[in-house]
Amino acid sequence: xxxxxxxxxxxxxxxxxxxxxxxxxxxxxxxxxxxxxxxxxxxxxxxxxxxxxxxxxxxxxxxxxxxxxxxxxxxxxxxxxxxxxxxxxxxxxxxxxxxxxxxxxxxxxxxxxxxxxxxxxxxxxxxxxxxxxxxxxxxxxxxxxxxxxxxxxxxxxxxxxxxxxxxxxxxxxxxxxxxxxxxxxxxxxxxxxxxxxxxxxxxxxxxxxxxxxxxxxxxxxxxxxxxxxxxxxxxxxxxxxxxxxxxxxxxxxxxxxxxxxxxxxxxxxxxxxxxxxxxxxxxxxxxxxxxxxxxxxxxxxxxxxxxxxxxxxxxxxxxxxxxxxxxxxxxxxxxxxxxxxxxxxxxxxxxxx
Amino acid sequence: xxxxxxxxxxxxxxxxxxxxxxxxxxxxxxxxxxxxxxxxxxxxxxxxxxxxxxxxxxxxxxxxxxxxxxxxxxxxxxxxxxxxxxxxxxxxxxxxxxxxxxxxxxxxxxxxxxxxxxxxxxxxxxxxxxxxxxxxxxxxxxxxxxxxxxxxxxxxxxxxxxxxxxxxxxxxxxxxxxxxxxxxxxxxxxxxxxxxxxxxxxxxxxxxxxxxxxxxxxxxxxxxxxxxxxxxxxxxxxxxxxxxxxxxxxxxxxxxxxxxxxxxxxxxxxxxxxxxxxx
Amino acid sequence: xxxxxxxxxxxxxxxxxxxxxxxxxxxxxxxxxxxxxxxxxxxxxxxxxxxxxxxxxxxxxxxxxxxxxxxxxxxxxxxxxxxxxxxxxxxxxxxxxxxxxxxxxxxxxxxxxxxxxxxxxxxxxxxxxxxxxxxxxxxxxxxxxxxxxxxxxxxxxxxxxxxxxxxxxxxxxxxxxxxxxxxxxxxxxxxxxxxxxxxxxxxxxxxxxxxxxxxxxxxxxxxxxxxxxxxxxxxxxxxxxxxxxxxxxxxxxxxxxxxx
Numbered sequence: 001x002x003x004x005x006x007x008x009x010x011x012x013x014x015x016x017x018x019x020x021x022x023x024x025x026x027x028x029x030x031x032x033x034x035x036x037x038x039x040x041x042x043x044x045x046x047x048x049x050x051x052x053x054x055x056x057x058x059x060x061x062x063x064x065x066x067x068x069x070x071x072x073x074x075x076x077x078x079x080x081x082x083x084x085x086x087x088x089x090x091x092x093x094x095x096x097x098x099x100x101x102x103x104x105x106x107x108x109x110x111x112x113x114x115x116x117x118x119x120x121x122x123x124x125x126x127x128x129x130x131x132x133x134x135x136x137x138x139x140x141x142x143x144x145x146x147x148x149x150x151x152x153x154x155x156x157x158x159x160x161x162x163x164x165x166x167x168x169x170x171x172x173x174x175x176x177x178x179x180x181x182x183x184x185x186x187x188x189x190x191x192x193x194x195x196x197x198x199x200x201x202x203x204x205x206x207x208x209x210x211x212x213x214x215x216x217x218x219x220x221x222x223x224x225x226x227x228x229x230x231x232x233x234x235x236x237x238x239x240x241x242x243x244x245x246x247x248x249x250x251x252x253x254x255x256x257x258x259x260x261x262x263x264x265x266x267x268x269x270x271x272x273x274x275x276x277x278x279x280x281x282x283x284x285x286x287x288x289x290x291x292x293x294x295x296x297x298x299x300x301x302x303x304x305x306x307x308x309x310x311x312x313x314x315x316x317x318x319x320x321x322x323x324x325x326x327x328x329x330x331x332x333x334x335x336x337x338x339x340x341x342x343x344x345x346x347x348x349x350x351x352x353x
Numbered sequence: 354x355x356x357x358x359x360x361x362x363x364x365x366x367x368x369x370x371x372x373x374x375x376x377x378x379x380x381x382x383x384x385x386x387x388x389x390x391x392x393x394x395x396x397x398x399x400x401x402x403x404x405x406x407x408x409x410x411x412x413x414x415x416x417x418x419x420x421x422x423x424x425x426x427x428x429x430x431x432x433x434x435x436x437x438x439x440x441x442x443x444x445x446x447x448x449x450x451x452x453x454x455x456x457x458x459x460x461x462x463x464x465x466x467x468x469x470x471x472x473x474x475x476x477x478x479x480x481x482x483x484x485x486x487x488x489x490x491x492x493x494x495x496x497x498x499x500x501x502x503x504x505x506x507x508x509x510x511x512x513x514x515x516x517x518x519x520x521x522x523x524x525x526x527x528x529x530x531x532x533x534x535x536x537x538x539x540x541x542x543x544x545x546x547x548x549x550x551x552x553x554x555x556x557x558x559x560x561x562x563x564x565x566x567x568x569x570x571x572x573x574x575x576x577x578x579x580x581x582x583x584x585x586x587x588x589x590x591x592x593x594x595x596x597x598x599x600x601x602x603x604x605x606x607x608x609x610x611x612x613x614x615x616x617x618x619x620x621x622x623x624x625x626x627x628x629x630x631x632x
Numbered sequence: 633x634x635x636x637x638x639x640x641x642x643x644x645x646x647x648x649x650x651x652x653x654x655x656x657x658x659x660x661x662x663x664x665x666x667x668x669x670x671x672x673x674x675x676x677x678x679x680x681x682x683x684x685x686x687x688x689x690x691x692x693x694x695x696x697x698x699x700x701x702x703x704x705x706x707x708x709x710x711x712x713x714x715x716x717x718x719x720x721x722x723x724x725x726x727x728x729x730x731x732x733x734x735x736x737x738x739x740x741x742x743x744x745x746x747x748x749x750x751x752x753x754x755x756x757x758x759x760x761x762x763x764x765x766x767x768x769x770x771x772x773x774x775x776x777x778x779x780x781x782x783x784x785x786x787x788x789x790x791x792x793x794x795x796x797x798x799x800x801x802x803x804x805x806x807x808x809x810x811x812x813x814x815x816x817x818x819x820x821x822x823x824x825x826x827x828x829x830x831x832x833x834x835x836x837x838x839x840x841x842x843x844x845x846x847x848x849x850x851x852x853x854x855x856x857x858x859x860x861x862x863x864x865x866x867x868x869x870x871x872x873x874x875x876x877x878x879x880x881x882x883x884x885x886x887x888x889x890x891x892x
Contacts, residue, residue: 051534079532089551098533102537372727377717389755396754467836469835470875593750598754
């Protein structure tokens, strides 16, 4: 039995269908993420789990019991909001104390927990300050400590890194993950940022337009997207459309040439079937143009972006298709260069159109 | 139609500036308002025989002192009642109701109607010919009594309590309330620990305005009260109509000075100008 | 937000009571003005307009309506000009104690009108401002000025000054800019201010009772004097007329304000 079970959850706002028959499970101690673009229903789902909204249909179970009739204060959850929502009229310490008092802790334990969790998010020295005196990142930490202090059954986070600068986001992202591991609390995280989802989660549920697209581990989602929405939304890739040319050897006919793929990828498909191909940037390399490699795409370099740890190179391979290559920064490539691209056919992701 | 080709007159060029405009406005107010009030201060002093502060001695004795105290007392009563009723209604409109604009409009509507009309309405309600009195057989002695005055003051000044409180409640972020709930606080506890503290400025502002207006009311005691309910405004007018300018002036000075002290004291906490502006 | 059904039920009756406290007085006035009886009751046996025609037949009341209108219009316009000018100054200039001065401008609102009335009538007498209308208008301008000031100031604070800057760069001098750009945009608020000043002036009683003279009396004063001697439906009728005038002007004022 999982800690959180959502079954057949459907939510209407008037005539608008926001969430359509969504089901998923998060196990105890697991870090789950609802990932999707704006308006996909992820926030609505989170708010409903928290008890801030009512489902139109379906059930929500926490620790095995149906919580539909429970108001938010009865559900023993911890929630971190998009805007921090720290109480401006209380000090940091009082903010954290609030939840502890509501959950009936004894005074001694309260003191203990406050120190423990303020320390965990490294904000203990500010305990007597008011949130208004803190920076955005510090406020965010307070809201995390506050939600964890009374050790709820589940931690809900609603895009908590919104509005923070990139460096801070990275920092906090790592910290949240570490804290979650240390505290071992079941977590449901909501975000539209697939990088965040991939780096933090044990399990990702991808949503689009209120419908579940895929549920799986980050690797499963990234390497084996189940449909083109997931393939497009998660991670970058070179995209090609084509038809299955031959099953043995496995190959797909595309406007830029015949692309060899892995045999496994074509399982269940027939010759002539329309498919979409995705190739991850790190699975593509620059081939020696004079070489006789049989699996090359080729073209002209459109753009080179130096990103510190690697370079992202965009190559025009013809027919309006742009290949994305992540390569070591020591490979010096310039805009306008003619290049040949090499890849392992087994890495090609093939999806029915 | 564009107006052009207008050269700026030299006078305006030399002296025209925003500061000059302020001076104009304040100047007018000074000449038309401040000076007359200062004149009252002057007139309250007695330069004939009897001593300089003879009028003040009368003003601060016996019934006049009682009247002053009664005015403050009624002011406080009205403030308490309007804040209690007003807070609940403002809460309802801000958090529970659907058509906020309409409901607020209904609150503002009576403000456009002259006080004299509204007090008349209450008198009509409590008069022997009103349906209410006919139905109940009596008006419980409310008319021409203290209760009548307080009811009148409450009815007339309620909007001044509701609006600042509504404004403060409305500016509380939804997520703060959600946060309080997910942290384990029930509805009532959330109101106590989060909503009320954050709406405190609205409560103080509303209370202050109602207190100031109620204390200085002339019409409520005049129309709805008994002779034992007279307030400071009534005795000032009464003294004047008896040609006792000195007494009227001294009473006016005492009232004005006390009021200014109250205003200045609170001005540091809640800027009244801003609050009134928001109305 | 999920909540107890009980609390939901509890609010509506309470809200109704509060709204009743707010609105029933005015409703009473309007209803009683149509009664067929001789005492002011709610019309249960049909509606009569006799009280309204009595108003028209009374020269005293018609005179008062005229006086109230003249005073209100004049005061509103004067107050509108002074208030707008002052608001401009306050929003565009920096000077010490600005907050204190702007609170000063609001004093006539807060200090009982009895003081204003008393002070001005004494003052007018001393400096020789005689005449039936002058003290009245002076008092009403002072009393309505804060309203105009607040309204215009609120509008100017949100006024986009880059529009004026654009006008200057395009060759207009400051005066032309004010006439062609600033005023037309701010005009609806000025109109609102004037209408609100009109409303306040028309309904003013407490200060006015000091400032009137024999033969020059206003509608609120008549209502008050009459109701002291006993209630009649005629008073309700006059009060209803006053209420309608005030409401119409106020709603017009709000309409202009919203078009911003």
